[in-house]
Amino acid sequence: MTPEQIKENHTKFNLQSWSRQEGINPIAIKSGEGIYFTDYDGKTYTDMSSQLVNLNVGFGCKPIIDAIKEQAEKFCFVGPSYACESRSKLAEMIIKLMPDNMAKVFFTNGGADANENAIKMARMYTGRKKVFSRYRSYHGSTFGAGNLTGEPRRFPLEPGVPGFVKFFDPYIYRDNLPFKTEKECTKFYLRRLREQIIYEGADSIAAIVLETVTGSNGVIIPPDGYLAGVRKLCDEFGIMMICDEVMAGFGRTGKMFAFEHFGVKPDIVSFAKGVTCGYVQLGGVAVSRDIAAYFDKNVLQCGLTYSGHPLACAAGVACLKYYEDSNILENVNKSGKVLGELLEEIKIRHKCVGDVRYIGLFSAVELVKDKGTREPFVPFGKDPEGKMGKIIGKLKAKGFMTYSHENMILICPPLIITPEQLKEELVKLDEVLSDTDSEIP
Numbered sequence: 001m002t003p004e005q006i007k008e009n010h011t012k013f014n015l016q017s018w019s020r021q022e023g024i025n026p027i028a029i030k031s032g033e034g035i036y037f038t039d040y041d042g043k044t045y046t047d048m049s050s051q052l053v054n055l056n057v058g059f060g061c062k063p064i065i066d067a068i069k070e071q072a073e074k075f076c077f078v079g080p081s082y083a084c085e086s087r088s089k090l091a092e093m094i095i096k097l098m099p100d101n102m103a104k105v106f107f108t109n110g111g112a113d114a115n116e117n118a119i120k121m122a123r124m125y126t127g128r129k130k131v132f133s134r135y136r137s138y139h140g141s142t143f144g145a146g147n148l149t150g151e152p153r154r155f156p157l158e159p160g161v162p163g164f165v166k167f168f169d170p171y172i173y174r175d176n177l178p179f180k181t182e183k184e185c186t187k188f189y190l191r192r193l194r195e196q197i198i199y200e201g202a203d204s205i206a207a208i209v210l211e212t213v214t215g216s217n218g219v220i221i222p223p224d225g226y227l228a229g230v231r232k233l234c235d236e237f238g239i240m241m242i243c244d245e246v247m248a249g250f251g252r253t254g255k256m257f258a259f260e261h262f263g264v265k266p267d268i269v270s271f272a273k274g275v276t277c278g279y280v281q282l283g284g285v286a287v288s289r290d291i292a293a294y295f296d297k298n299v300l301q302c303g304l305t306y307s308g309h310p311l312a313c314a315a316g317v318a319c320l321k322y323y324e325d326s327n328i329l330e331n332v333n334k335s336g337k338v339l340g341e342l343l344e345e346i347k348i349r350h351k352c353v354g355d356v357r358y359i360g361l362f363s364a365v366e367l368v369k370d371k372g373t374r375e376p377f378v379p380f381g382k383d384p385e386g387k388m389g390k391i392i393g394k395l396k397a398k399g400f401m402t403y404s405h406e407n408m409i410l411i412c413p414p415l416i417i418t419p420e421q422l423k424e425e426l427v428k429l430d431e432v433l434s435d436t437d438s439e440i441p
């Protein structure tokens with residue numbers, strides 16, 4: 001096909017996610033290498049979002065490609081009830097990376113169905129029905145995961161599933177609470193959550209689901225003591241703590257799993273994205289020893305034709321091995337430090353930047369109309385003039401590819417990016433933000 005045909009067919013025959021279909025103008029990608037990809041006109045772009053915060057090892061990671069080929073030569077598929085080397089190996093590798101209370105993995109196709117199965121298991125294990133999750137969250141777009149999701153991508157599913165309860169996020173910047181310390185804010189948020197648990201009937205709640213570090217809704221990092229406090233509430237009321245590590249897991253934050261930063265052990269962990277970096281799609285749910293033991297005696301009412309697809313598991317084994325062999329966490333922390341410093345400078349320099357949040361190579365720039373009032377650059381859930389899209393377009397013209405959500409620009413480059421590459425790219429962001437400053441009275 002010619003590049004024109006590829007683009008034409010894309011718009012003519014594909015329905016593209018989360019988009020009004022009219023006017024879509026995709027880049028036709030010819031090739032990719034490391035953090036860069038190239039279109040058919042020879043223009044090169046830097047992948048500053050790791051595609052959908054999943055292509056953590058960048059394009060063209062040879063060991064993963066070879067592992068997929070090798071598995072394909074043996075067999076491409078065998079059903080989930082057969083023992084298969086890549087599946088057995090990957091499950092063991094994942095459990096060994098997890099805290100010592102975790103025991104077993106149920107594999108899924110991606111993040112949404114990981115969350116679907118996570119809440120299903122929590123409901124079976126506890127015998128309770130209600131599920132708590134937060135407003136500023138994204139947990140996937142299937143029916144259950146979409147009902148867990150708090151942000152406007154939930155709206156098409158409304159009125160939704162009874163018993164899915166939303167609570168407020170510990171979003172310190174936007175709440176602008178009248179407290180002096182983070183700890184005091186944490187106390188406030190936990191007190192409200194405890195109250196809500198009681199009002200909803202504590203013994204009807206199966207699980208509290210949280211993105212350990214909120215991702216696409218703006219890299220909201222839990223304040224000091226918050227996750228430990230949620231853990232305590234879960235223990236007090238017999239509620240399962242489910243950490244959604246779909247985006248934050250597998251090195252993104254500088255630790256293998258984001259909950260490691262906060263000293264908590266969840267009961268259930270959902271994961272996807274970085275487990276294979278999208279070389280083949282895969283997700284999963286890891287469960288504690290207690291939950292695993294429960295399913296020794298009770299039927300696990302979960303199943304997917306492609307649970308633990310051999311090709312995906314082969315990619316996963318190679319991917320996790322690559323993380324280890326390449327000391328990926330060391331690079332995330334080294335480059336992440338530089339990213340943080342550059343973002344702090346950007347925050348000082350630009351009047352359109354209200355806040356910058358970062359942990360490892362997971363970051364967001366929050367744009368405002370006024371630094372004093374913190375009024376968002378675009379209203380919540382709306383951008384009638386397409387202002388954020390224009391900023392993303394200007395970045396794209398400079399070869400800096402990422403996406404925005406609400407009034408936030410996500411910057412989540414592949415975990416292999418070097419400090420030098422980051423510096424080069426952030427100059428482009430700085431230039432575009434200077435343009436944005438000039439739009440603010």
Ligand SMILES: Cc1ncc(COP(=O)(O)O)c(C=O)c1O
Nearest residue numbers: 110111112138139140211246247
């Ligand atoms: C935190 C989180 N959970 C779940 C999902 C859904 O994953 P998937 O798109 O693989 O279904 C996403 C996707 O971005 C996510 O960021």
